Amino acid sequence: MSAQNPVFIPGPTNMPESIRKACDIPTMDHRSAAFPPLFERAKSGVRKVIGMTEGEVILFPASGTGGWEAAITNTLSPGDKVLAAKHGMFSLKWVDLCQRHGLDVQVVARPWGEGAPVETFAEILAADSAHEIKAVLVTHNETATGVTSDVAAVRAALDAAGHPALLMVDGVSSIASIDFRMTEWGVDLAVTGSQKGFMLPVGLAIVGVSPKALAAMEGARLSRCFFDFRDMIKLGTPYTPAVGLMNGLGFACDMLLEEGLENVFARHHRIAEGVRRAVAAWGLTPCAATPQLYSDTVTAIVLPEGVDGNALVRHAAKSYDVAFGAGLGEVAGKVFRIGHLGMMTDVMALAGIATAEMAMADMGVPVALGSGVAAAQDYYRNNKPAQVRAAA
Amino acid sequence: MSAQNPVFIPGPTNMPESIRKACDIPTMDHRSAAFPPLFERAKSGVRKVIGMTEGEVILFPASGTGGWEAAITNTLSPGDKVLAAKHGMFSLKWVDLCQRHGLDVQVVARPWGEGAPVETFAEILAADSAHEIKAVLVTHNETATGVTSDVAAVRAALDAAGHPALLMVDGVSSIASIDFRMTEWGVDLAVTGSQKGFMLPVGLAIVGVSPKALAAMEGARLSRCFFDFRDMIKLGTPYTPAVGLMNGLGFACDMLLEEGLENVFARHHRIAEGVRRAVAAWGLTPCAATPQLYSDTVTAIVLPEGVDGNALVRHAAKSYDVAFGAGLGEVAGKVFRIGHLGMMTDVMALAGIATAEMAMADMGVPVALGSGVAAAQDYYRNNKPAQVRAAA
Amino acid sequence: MSAQNPVFIPGPTNMPESIRKACDIPTMDHRSAAFPPLFERAKSGVRKVIGMTEGEVILFPASGTGGWEAAITNTLSPGDKVLAAKHGMFSLKWVDLCQRHGLDVQVVARPWGEGAPVETFAEILAADSAHEIKAVLVTHNETATGVTSDVAAVRAALDAAGHPALLMVDGVSSIASIDFRMTEWGVDLAVTGSQKGFMLPVGLAIVGVSPKALAAMEGARLSRCFFDFRDMIKLGTPYTPAVGLMNGLGFACDMLLEEGLENVFARHHRIAEGVRRAVAAWGLTPCAATPQLYSDTVTAIVLPEGVDGNALVRHAAKSYDVAFGAGLGEVAGKVFRIGHLGMMTDVMALAGIATAEMAMADMGVPVALGSGVAAAQDYYRNNKPAQVRAAA
Amino acid sequence: MSAQNPVFIPGPTNMPESIRKACDIPTMDHRSAAFPPLFERAKSGVRKVIGMTEGEVILFPASGTGGWEAAITNTLSPGDKVLAAKHGMFSLKWVDLCQRHGLDVQVVARPWGEGAPVETFAEILAADSAHEIKAVLVTHNETATGVTSDVAAVRAALDAAGHPALLMVDGVSSIASIDFRMTEWGVDLAVTGSQKGFMLPVGLAIVGVSPKALAAMEGARLSRCFFDFRDMIKLGTPYTPAVGLMNGLGFACDMLLEEGLENVFARHHRIAEGVRRAVAAWGLTPCAATPQLYSDTVTAIVLPEGVDGNALVRHAAKSYDVAFGAGLGEVAGKVFRIGHLGMMTDVMALAGIATAEMAMADMGVPVALGSGVAAAQDYYRNNKPAQVRAAA
Numbered sequence A, B, C, D: 001m002s003a004q005n006p007v008f009i010p011g012p013t014n015m016p017e018s019i020r021k022a023c024d025i026p027t028m029d030h031r032s033a034a035f036p037p038l039f040e041r042a043k044s045g046v047r048k049v050i051g052m053t054e055g056e057v058i059l060f061p062a063s064g065t066g067g068w069e070a071a072i073t074n075t076l077s078p079g080d081k082v083l084a085a086k087h088g089m090f091s092l093k094w095v096d097l098c099q100r101h102g103l104d105v106q107v108v109a110r111p112w113g114e115g116a117p118v119e120t121f122a123e124i125l126a127a128d129s130a131h132e133i134k135a136v137l138v139t140h141n142e143t144a145t146g147v148t149s150d151v152a153a154v155r156a157a158l159d160a161a162g163h164p165a166l167l168m169v170d171g172v173s174s175i176a177s178i179d180f181r182m183t184e185w186g187v188d189l190a191v192t193g194s195q196k197g198f199m200l201p202v203g204l205a206i207v208g209v210s211p212k213a214l215a216a217m218e219g220a221r222l223s224r225c226f227f228d229f230r231d232m233i234k235l236g237t238p239y240t241p242a243v244g245l246m247n248g249l250g251f252a253c254d255m256l257l258e259e260g261l262e263n264v265f266a267r268h269h270r271i272a273e274g275v276r277r278a279v280a281a282w283g284l285t286p287c288a289a290t291p292q293l294y295s296d297t298v299t300a301i302v303l304p305e306g307v308d309g310n311a312l313v314r315h316a317a318k319s320y321d322v323a324f325g326a327g328l329g330e331v332a333g334k335v336f337r338i339g340h341l342g343m344m345t346d347v348m349a350l351a352g353i354a355t356a357e358m359a360m361a362d363m364g365v366p367v368a369l370g371s372g373v374a375a376a377q378d379y380y381r382n383n384k385p386a387q388v389r390a391a392a
Helices: A017-023 A035-050 A064-073 A089-100 A118-127 A151-160 A211-219 A229-235 A243-259 A261-281 A309-320 A346-362 A371-382 B017-023 B035-050 B064-073 B089-100 B118-127 B151-161 B211-219 B229-235 B243-259 B261-281 B309-320 B346-362 B371-382 C017-023 C035-049 C064-073 C089-100 C118-127 C151-161 C211-219 C229-235 C243-259 C261-281 C309-320 C346-362 C371-382 D017-023 D035-049 D064-073 D089-100 D118-127 D151-161 D211-219 D229-235 D243-259 D261-281 D309-320 D346-362 D371-382
Strands: A056-060 A081-086 A104-109 A133-139 A166-170 A189-193 A205-209 A298-302 A335-339 B056-060 B081-086 B104-109 B133-139 B166-170 B189-193 B205-209 B298-302 B335-339 C056-060 C081-086 C104-109 C133-139 C166-170 C189-193 C205-209 C298-302 C335-339 D056-060 D081-086 D104-109 D133-139 D166-170 D189-193 D205-209 D298-302 D335-339
Touching: A017 A243, A035 A056, A035 A205, A035 A243, A056 A064, A056 A229, A064 A089, A064 A166, A064 A189, A064 A205, A081 A089, A081 A118, A089 A104, A089 A133, A089 A166, A104 A118, A118 A133, A118 A151, A133 A151, A151 A166, A166 A211, A205 A211, A211 A229, A243 A261, A261 A298, A261 A346, A261 A371, A309 A335, A309 A346, A335 A346, A346 A371, A346 B346, A346 B371, A371 B346, A371 B371, B017 B243, B035 B056, B035 B205, B035 B243, B056 B064, B056 B229, B064 B089, B064 B166, B064 B189, B064 B205, B081 B089, B081 B118, B089 B104, B089 B133, B089 B166, B104 B118, B118 B133, B118 B151, B133 B151, B151 B166, B166 B211, B205 B211, B211 B229, B243 B261, B261 B298, B261 B346, B261 B371, B309 B335, B309 B346, B335 B346, B346 B371, C017 C243, C035 C056, C035 C205, C035 C243, C056 C064, C056 C229, C064 C089, C064 C166, C064 C189, C064 C205, C081 C089, C081 C118, C089 C104, C089 C133, C089 C166, C104 C118, C118 C133, C118 C151, C133 C151, C151 C166, C166 C211, C205 C211, C211 C229, C243 C261, C261 C298, C261 C346, C261 C371, C309 C335, C309 C346, C335 C346, C346 C371, C346 D346, C346 D371, C371 D346, C371 D371, D017 D243, D035 D056, D035 D205, D035 D243, D056 D064, D056 D229, D064 D089, D064 D166, D064 D189, D064 D205, D081 D089, D081 D118, D089 D104, D089 D133, D089 D166, D104 D118, D118 D133, D118 D151, D133 D151, D151 D166, D166 D211, D205 D211, D211 D229, D243 D261, D261 D298, D261 D346, D261 D371, D309 D335, D309 D346, D335 D346, D346 D371
Parallel strands: A081 A104, A081 A133, A133 A166, A166 A189, B081 B104, B081 B133, B133 B166, B166 B189, C081 C104, C081 C133, C133 C166, C166 C189, D081 D104, D081 D133, D133 D166, D166 D189
Antiparallel strands: A056 A205, A189 A205, A298 A335, B056 B205, B189 B205, B298 B335, C056 C205, C189 C205, C298 C335, D056 D205, D189 D205, D298 D335
């Protein structure tokens, strides 16, 4: 009776009815004349949403992790040096993936809760006069800690050093919810998945590829076939594509663009700010080290000593049928996470905040019931969007 | 982006995904062998849900109003005297329907917020030694005021008077959410629709008919054809039935029976009590005159003088994309209503309460943000169901 | 594994995926600002599809039979004389409905397979100088026999006689598939349902009402409440409307209008003609008495003596999971029917013809396998539409 | 108006309504307690459908090509020698994939239309006394030519030679439609996708892994991360899984098992045989070299000289809105293909045959309209299944 409660995990996100319908279509022959317009609509929509004015969009029937793999295997060669940071579970996993593919990863370790180490990156890049570093990896939004890093600043560091390394960005939990500007920021490989800001089911790895990355593709010697950009570019769909999801992706992009990207980002910011007001009202703090790092898609909340965040998440699921995100890796047990990306409204966020309060109270966290809700309500009602959006 | 906020109107209710899927089926030939089991499952399910151990269930492709019409036109004759009360919009409308069909309605007027006038009915029935009254009409749950009346007491009054009148009950906003016992209470005609406790789309008028009502059917001289019980009983589907809705109805009954009717009623009571705690925390009162009358499916809340309930409802829709019920008839403008029947969870109810608080604050009602939420949270977390239900 | 075979019953019809999605929507508050545009779109679409340039469209949550009842109860008074014909099951049922409501029906009986008796009607109307006849009832398309009658000719007969009777037309199995011109033909009440040419699930009775019929409404003394036009006109939705179906209706009208009504009618004619070519190739004949009467929405096929059409239909369902229409009433057992209205393609029709051949062969009808298919194929491939329509 | 025609491509296949509904579910937290049973149901169902009594089922959010890649990268090392044949587009592509990953592929070239060269394989394996060959690759069903190879015979050749090479089988267009016995046949890696016999949308690569293949996994040095079996086995879902498709997969397996695998295979054989009868009636021949090779999931039909199969397929799509498979690679233009796997009924097959006849006639192929249909009808009506299946 309760599968209709929204989820508050930081992806897969709640999906609008209309997007689900656009995905759930009868079998279409992808070799028929009906497919190319559908395919182009999806790719063209992605280009606009991620701010690409050049390069290619490539869609794999895979998840975001496949997008990471595609980004490196199509542009790098065994033993290539890449620069990356570890400051959360997803930045860590990307490093691991690079290592498994035989890359030489120079890892800058940072406390979880910090962002990408722009200054350290800048120093390393400046010192790399031989340009041994072939790529710099940035996790735009660390889903594990609720931290948004400054991609443009990493680009600036590359430019300041006159460094030719490719800039690869994991935008899985940022793109389509948080401002992202592929071409303006000089991102060479932008990776995301269908199940976050695009509000689709899992099943598409979405990769934006800059002209510079396309040039690197020809010389890249890491082995790949399923994830080979070349086949994708030459053949479009070298094997059976996920037609339904592509149709949904085109629809979702149109929906986002109709709302207006600025409005989409503002909506996520407004909803996130309400959640943060609630956190403050509870007397708790986000995992993110500074307000500049606060993510508008997910808030990881540090629990008092002695309260097990994982148990809290299990309790909320069991007692209230509501899914929050557990802590991962270094912050496992120490935090719990409220995802507020994708399809989310003020009203849904309030439901999540109210449920978190009950669950925390049940687990012995000294929060006043209604306190976080009141703080969020106060913020939401005083920060209504200029134009309340039409129902989708 | 916001059509996924739940509705808090007192019907049509939020619909579980699984029920929607059971309704949305490809065309089935209702004259094929596949139809009778589907049809029987629906009728058999209804029998259990409304507590019938004898008589017939009849399903019309219509709405609850059609069920009212069917109840009277199949059992009464022009000029027949019926006894009814007016204490809300729906009791009033049923009286009007009777009058339009040429019945002689003895109306007991009561203040809106009161229940069915059992004592007055008892007096009238006792005095009607000639048994001129052919039927007594009771609105089990007055959706306009959030008042649940005592059907069993009306039966007791009939029995005490040894009166043979038919007992007709409008159970539109009670059945499948509030305890209802057709055979035990001696109800002769129980009327409901698909879009309330059964959590289906609009489109089925559901009528339980006792053996006594079936006997009255043969002599009834009010004209009817579309709503004729006789064709329905003889032919099953004298014209094209709403096969999808019937399939959904069977599914919904199975879902309710699997949860257990006692658990279903307890769930609605628990959710409703949370809403009432919120109302009290706001310093407001329900429209229902006494706690004994409080409805577990809808709460009508009296607003302070000077606040227009209809404007409040419009504001909540416009600013928060949330639908509440406006006041109707005598209480138009004076109340607003929170529907909490059908598919509803604690978490959804908290979202509705939180939204009501914001909307009231916006309209100048002096409520403390979070106060109602806190009261409801306190109640919900201390009154969890014995067994949290599995997701549907 | 086989619920995806199309149905070949003359309604409910196969439903396009897109229309089903338009019907299956989350609960919408019909008192919110979102509803009126949805409602207007549906009514405006119907006006165009049925060729109304004046009068009102009224939508009931009911089936076509309810539409018949609404048409008469809103415009006539007890004892009023109406003129009608019996030449099939549905014309017969409408007569029965009138009689149950106390009308004095002058019935012209005709052999099943004949159309509306225009000449006899003309004579009767001319002779009725006192204008005792208040309404003339015409079944535009007799679904039981596959006969389309000439509504314009009945109008001409009325005009020739200078007779003021209302012209009521059952367009249940014609409207939206066969040319229908309400205002041009001077139809006063046009009745249909959602589950035929509009390709929706059962659940809407759709009634077009002319200004003359609206004028008659005020004086009509047949009792009605659920079906009362006055409430519908005054309040729009006097009780809970079937919002999902209305949304689907608006969508379906737009789809039909985008295809172009002439193209829709031509498509049905083309598909029907293919079916008729098959019937001829089988050495069988339609039930319809003359080619002028052939219906473009359903073909009733006369079987050789000794072959039971009802058994044939059961056999096709059991052995091939395909639904055809059985014979009804006077032609029960003598015919079987292939419905080809609503959502239908050449390819689907060929599947139906091929299945009918197998079923007939199984039942001992001496048809050559493939013969009817070949005749239909020959017709279809030589009569392709000017522009093959885009997939829906 | 025509997206409801079935497709006759050899995958993605037509999807039953019920499976689509099982895939299209609201967002579920895959880290919640609700997920493991869903996951286990899917894997357990696959084990039964592919005849595994030992080893592991691994599900990737990818397509069948990803399954091929997973099979080799998890069990082989750079430079390893593998034995494979080229006798169609898909066997050819798998060879190409191996080569791109740095394997040394010993390719046995065979004419397209032939099956896996069992005797040549046997000779090569017998001669490979040093056991340099690490794996033998077999395409169970060559989708491009409609050829089913004898997997058990390849196992016998391995056994006869006492050869330890892994037996890898591409079962993409055979599994769940044609008899497949993983453990009995000693298959070490069985690869398929969701969009063929399982009747789901594209999006799952499904891999059966034998204990022997699992043992090989640890020493395999081909790089992999997204497709790493080890993570899958250790973590279950190392990254976000395609929950909806997994739910659909479990449902589809249950549906297949309820029908009975023998009945499923018999159904595909019966439908395929009807198509082949049609081909013979047209005076044409399958691409498959001998009847022993005829595939029960797809029939590639050789067209007369001068008729372009690709143009034929485009014409059928444009004129009749029906999708057939075009010829690929060496047989491009020379054949067209009728896919008859997955969700398919006799009636649907007849629609495809009838459309193929019209399209061929339009393109100048001298086929008698109705001739193929008649041959298939004759076969179908004389070979009805013992028990006609219930609708799904």
